[in-house]
Amino acid sequence: MVGLAAFTLCFAALGSLADPKPPTAVVCDKLLTMDASDRILSPGMVWMEGGRLSYVGAPRAVPAGFERVELKGWAAPGLVDLHTHIHSGGWGDTNDMCRTVNPELRSAPALRPANRKLEVACAGGVTTLLGIPGSGTNISGFGVLYKAKTSGGFDSSVMAAVGGMKVAQDSNPQGRAGDFGFGNSRASMSWALIDVCERALGARRDGRFDPALEDLARVLTRELPVLIHTAGSDGVVNTARMWKRRYDTRCTISHGSFDGWKAAKAVAEWGVPVNHGPRTVDYYSSRNGRVNGTSAEYVAAGVPLFSLNTDSAVIPQEEFFLQGSMSARYGAPSYQMLRAVTIHPAQVFGIDDRVGSLEEGKDADVVVYSGDPLDPRSRVERVWIDGELQYACERGGQVF
Helix, strand or coil: CHHHHHHHHHHHHHHHHHCCCCCEEEEECEEECCCCCCCEECCEEEEEECCEEEEEECCCCCCCCCEEEECCCEEEECEEEEEECCCCCCCCCCCCCCCCECCCCECHHHCCCCCHHHHHHHHCCEEEEEECCCCCCCEEEEEEEEECCCCCCHHHHEEEEEEEEEEECCCCCCCCCCHHHCCCCHHHHHHHHHHHHHHHHHHHHCCCCCCCCHHHHHHHCCCCEEEEEECCHHHHHHHHHHHHHHCCCEEEEEECCCCHHHHHHHHHHCCCCEEECCCCEECCCCCCCCCEEHHHHHHHHCCCCCEECCCECCCCHHHHHHHHHHHHHCCCCHHHHHHCCCHHHHHHCCCCCCCCCCCCCCECCEEEECCCCCCCCCCEEEEEECCEEEEEHHHCCCEC
């Protein structure tokens, strides 16, 4: 009986350590919801309970049991980046170079939650990332959607182990796309991509389960999205034609840099989103004697759900906000650029029911800045992910 009592006491003690933290109410000077109504509240308040937002609105009385936090500054949703490579913490990218197409591969096993690069990303206000394989081959596999938490393991960080397919249809795969260089031209890249897509569709049509092609088949039936690395105007058009007109997938062009903006009108007419960056100006091929703000050109053409990326670590993940700042500096509407790093990428990948805006019922991913989130003079004050405090500037930059 004594042993049983001691065991029961220890179990109770362990249970008390695992008890969830009390719900939190945050009051700030200004709150940017980034929702469909584009509410801007001054001042504003959010309640975080059980990892979700239970109230978003004007300040009001806080229920008993809440921790009330009052902060100077602006609150906004956590930033969402769809093109990143820091999930392994700098231990190498996932990029099998043996074959031209690798639709059976996934980057999820390479994820190292709470690695140092993610700690710094969190301190920069980035809370949701798509960690994707590299672009050495035409299909390098499927990326993992996860949170930039500073503690915890795989299960607590991952939103979707199979988050979306990564395709590279231009630039990087040329001359080195596996299969003894078969993918070294745009013609052979297109052939390889169409061939594997037709095989995946054929397997579905014939009722055959092919594990190597099943995730690709889910892309072709619009169950999963696809992100396509492509650059230059010819690459952008060819990519949009294949993945929207030929197969009608939930495709997004990623990069679209250099003179890719010159094809913006065609892409907009076909309704293809663009996830732009990390190069957001064009002075290589402008031929008009000036630096062109390419984000502004895509937005002006009417490209739907325009978003930005860092291609981290090409651009440091913590500088994601700066992609919006510089895009605005070169002519894009600043509020649209804030949408380009929050709600738009979430909508593109179908995770806007959880992240990208501050709305009741969504994940409690909240960032408080000292000022405008896109102003380089502002700093991140605090970051909550799933309602848990992950970073606090006033504690010497300590990450929890």
